[in-house]
Amino acid sequence: xxxxxxxxxxxxxxxxxxxxxxxxxxxxxxxxxxxxxxxxxxxxxxxxxxxxxxxxxxxxxxxxxxxxxxxxxxxxxxxxxxxxxxxxxxxxxxxxxxxxxxxxxxxxxxxxxxxxxxxxxxxxxxxxxxxxxxxxxxxxxxxxxxxxxxxxxxxxxxxxxxxxxxxxxxxxxxxxxxxxxxxxxxxxxxxxxxxxxxxxxxxxxxxxxxxxxxxxxxxxxxxxxxxxxxxxxxxxxxxxxxxxxxxxxxxxxxxxxxxxxxxxxxxxxxxxxxxxxxxxxxxxxxxxxxxxxxxxxxxxxxxxxxxxxxxxxxxxxxxxxxxxxxxxxxxxxxxxxxxxxxxxxxxxxxxxxxxxxxxxxx
Amino acid sequence: xxxxxxxxxxxxxxxxxxxxxxxxxxxxxxxxxxxxxxxxxxxxxxxxxxxxxxxxxxxxxxxxxxxxxxxxxxxxxxxxxxxxxxxxxxxxxxxxxxxxxxxxxxxxxxxxxxxxxxxxxxxxxxxxxxxxxxxxxxxxxxxxxxxxxxxxxxxxxxxxxxxxxxxxxxxxxxxxxxxxxxxxxxxxxxxxxxxxxxxxxxxxxxxxxxxxxxxxxxxxxxxxxxxxxxxxxxxxxxxxxxxxxxxxxxxxxxxxxxxxxxxxxxxxxxxxxxxxxxxxxxxxxxxxxxxxxxxxxxxxxxxxxxxxxxxxxxxxxxxxxxxxxxxxxxxxxxxxxxxxxxxxxxxxxxxxxxxxxxxxxx
Numbered sequence: 001x002x003x004x005x006x007x008x009x010x011x012x013x014x015x016x017x018x019x020x021x022x023x024x025x026x027x028x029x030x031x032x033x034x035x036x037x038x039x040x041x042x043x044x045x046x047x048x049x050x051x052x053x054x055x056x057x058x059x060x061x062x063x064x065x066x067x068x069x070x071x072x073x074x075x076x077x078x079x080x081x082x083x084x085x086x087x088x089x090x091x092x093x094x095x096x097x098x099x100x101x102x103x104x105x106x107x108x109x110x111x112x113x114x115x116x117x118x119x120x121x122x123x124x125x126x127x128x129x130x131x132x133x134x135x136x137x138x139x140x141x142x143x144x145x146x147x148x149x150x151x152x153x154x155x156x157x158x159x160x161x162x163x164x165x166x167x168x169x170x171x172x173x174x175x176x177x178x179x180x181x182x183x184x185x186x187x188x189x190x191x192x193x194x195x196x197x198x199x200x201x202x203x204x205x206x207x208x209x210x211x212x213x214x215x216x217x218x219x220x221x222x223x224x225x226x227x228x229x230x231x232x233x234x235x236x237x238x239x240x241x242x243x244x245x246x247x248x249x250x251x252x253x254x255x256x257x258x259x260x261x262x263x264x265x266x267x268x269x270x271x272x273x274x275x276x277x278x279x280x281x282x283x284x285x286x287x288x289x290x291x292x293x294x295x296x297x298x299x300x301x302x303x304x305x306x307x308x309x310x311x312x313x314x315x316x317x318x319x320x321x322x323x324x325x326x327x328x329x330x331x332x333x334x335x336x337x338x339x340x341x342x343x344x345x346x347x348x349x350x351x352x353x354x355x356x357x358x359x360x361x362x
Numbered sequence: 363x364x365x366x367x368x369x370x371x372x373x374x375x376x377x378x379x380x381x382x383x384x385x386x387x388x389x390x391x392x393x394x395x396x397x398x399x400x401x402x403x404x405x406x407x408x409x410x411x412x413x414x415x416x417x418x419x420x421x422x423x424x425x426x427x428x429x430x431x432x433x434x435x436x437x438x439x440x441x442x443x444x445x446x447x448x449x450x451x452x453x454x455x456x457x458x459x460x461x462x463x464x465x466x467x468x469x470x471x472x473x474x475x476x477x478x479x480x481x482x483x484x485x486x487x488x489x490x491x492x493x494x495x496x497x498x499x500x501x502x503x504x505x506x507x508x509x510x511x512x513x514x515x516x517x518x519x520x521x522x523x524x525x526x527x528x529x530x531x532x533x534x535x536x537x538x539x540x541x542x543x544x545x546x547x548x549x550x551x552x553x554x555x556x557x558x559x560x561x562x563x564x565x566x567x568x569x570x571x572x573x574x575x576x577x578x579x580x581x582x583x584x585x586x587x588x589x590x591x592x593x594x595x596x597x598x599x600x601x602x603x604x605x606x607x608x609x610x611x612x613x614x615x616x617x618x619x620x621x622x623x624x625x626x627x628x629x630x631x632x633x634x635x636x637x638x639x640x641x642x643x644x645x646x647x648x649x650x651x652x653x654x655x656x657x658x659x660x661x662x663x664x665x666x667x668x669x670x671x672x673x674x675x676x677x678x679x680x681x682x683x684x685x686x687x688x689x690x691x692x693x694x695x696x697x698x699x700x701x702x703x704x705x706x707x708x709x710x711x712x713x714x715x716x717x718x719x720x721x722x723x724x
Contacts, residue, residue, distance in 0.1 A: 143690060158690070214582065214583070220560075221659075229652055230652070233648060242686065289591075291652070291655075291656045293586065293590060293591050294586055294652065294653045296507070297583075323604060324592040326512075326587055326590050327602075329512075
């Protein structure tokens with residue numbers, strides 16, 4: 001079988017080295033040699049290339065080895081490449097500019113009026129972002145399909161082409177991912193979920209959404225409207241027009257605004273609060289049973305206000321999940337809470353941009 | 363940006379041309395030029411290469427144009443590359459050897475005893491397949507994960523490493539896909555579902571499974587135990603240990619053996635049969651609501667005995683689906699029956715092998 005040309009190999013190796021430093025931070029040449037499976041002279045050539053193009057620098061850093069001799073570390077130059085990430089919420093737009101290696105170079109946010117429409121939200125994002133970043137990525141809470149928000153309980157949008165709104169406001173291209181998927185990418189890249197092959201992130205905002213990422217990458221069709229899994233056929237009317245949706249049955253809006261009060265009251269022995277949490281946990285576990293059967297994740301992270309719900313109602317969530325999921329699917333499944341908190345969606349949106357940026361270098 | 367080397371481009375183009383002929387059948391050089399976006403001299407060079415390696419041949423074929431002058435057609439040489447496909451069922455193993463272009467070169471089957479174990483099924487497959495085919499692919503009904511059958515209602519297997527059993531019996535490597543996923547790949551490649559981006563195929567055998575393929579390719583995690591979506595919490599006991607599974611609620615085993623009698627009786631006005639079909643359709647529609655919400659397909663095919671159920675109970679399936687799926691997800695969803703019948707899983711298993719074989723040529 002023929003081998004790829006020399007220049008192509010060199011390009012691929014450059015991208016691989018940059019990705020390695022971007023993901024894992026400063027390393028010695030010896031560590032890079034080991035991690036990438038390339039020989040020392042190839043690493044030296046690539047490092048020279050990347051230093052010349054301004055992407056990396058070598059610094060004398062930490063002491064290693066028994067002699068305590070300081071070794072030279074290779075690291076990204078943060079400003080060499082950057083990605084603009086925004087998160088659109090019901091009440092505000094958050095922005096951060098991330099440099100190579102994941103450092104935050106700039107940060108800003110601006111309030112949004114309740115019930116804001118797509119173009120107005122895009123204008124607010126445009127004012128924050130301007131032309132910054134080689135890639136621009138927006139995280140939006142809802143069902144995202146090919147750049148458009150098909151349904152968002154949180155924003156009250158249906159069929160809103162956010163990518164087009166953002167492009168019109170900024171005269172540049174945007175990637176749009178749903179907030180749950182962005183948070184999943186974030187937790188996989190910079191959180192504590194790197195071992196998960198199929199990671200399902202649950203996002204509790206004003207609506208309940210989920211994002212499935214496979215090996216850290218957002219998937220087409222991975223944006224899941226968890227809140228609209230019907231857990232009670234013919235049950236309570238939901239704002240979406242269906243009946244018995246998880247969101248409606250959990251009275252999600254009440255919790256979204258004040259999960260802390262509910263968990264505090266339950267902690268104080270309030271029977272109604274305890275019962276509400278238990279039943280909500282059961283409903284959530286049952287909805288998850290269907291999602292797990294259909295998508296086969298190996299890790300689930302409970303994010304947003306679902307974190308508090310899970311911490312207070314882990315037992316009912318787990319028992320309802322156990323009653324609705326085959327043993328094989330349960331046996332490999334870890335349930336956990338995310339570690340990046342509110343930063344997850346922005347970090348993940350940025351990592352989605354960096355993945356595209358590094359792919360283009362190959 | 364640097365361009366790939368000449369030899370690599372040539373290799374890619376050869377693979378693209380072969381894939382085009384494999385998928386779409388004999389074509390003129392002018393049609394190939396058009397389809398692949400390459401110029402005539404490039405097509406001529408590749409065609410010469412592939413003719414020399416024995417993969418294609420040129421024949422004087424059909425008349426085209428107003429003058430009725432016969433034009434030269436480029437076509438695959440079926441025996442140049444072949445893939446061995448087997449389908450393991452509860453009662454038999456089916457085998458077909460497919461040549462390039464999709465032609466069946468050999469076909470055979472042998473009975474299996476009820477309750478057969480993995481190694482015995484693998485021995486039966488080995489006797490049929492021998493060393494034939496450059497790739498060997500098995501379709502197995504159940505939840506397939508990394509070559510192993512985690513759960514199969516139809517075969518009664520749990521945690522059976524079929525890929526290892528087949529490898530041990532034949533001294534070669536095997537790919538294993540679940541039957542529903544294989545059938546989905548078949549319908550996408552050689553059936554009538556090529557327009558579907560995310561195709562969900564439902565397979566009714568002794569158990570109910572589903573396979574999700576994206577742009578015709580089997581997905582890791584795309585093997586879905588449809589029969590074990592819980593549609594009735596706390597409902598009927600299922601053989602898997604859960605309660606209220608779709609399979610248990612539909613009394614799937616009875617239908618699997620005799621759906622024709624049930625639909626015939628309903629057609630004759632038997633009220634109990636009609637009621638059973640309606641309720642089964644509703645249960646199926648509700649289970650699908652959850653699967654559609656979690657996976658976002660744009661087409662669903664009702665295969666195996668679910669074809670008959672759907673043809674007799676389309677209205678309750680559709681109404682239950684409408685009650686459990688967001689309008690956006692429904693609006694782009696087509697419900698249909700497959701066109702390849704019993705051949706779907708074998709054809710799809712073979713196409714999975716050809717996809718791997720052609721990928722290796724790139």
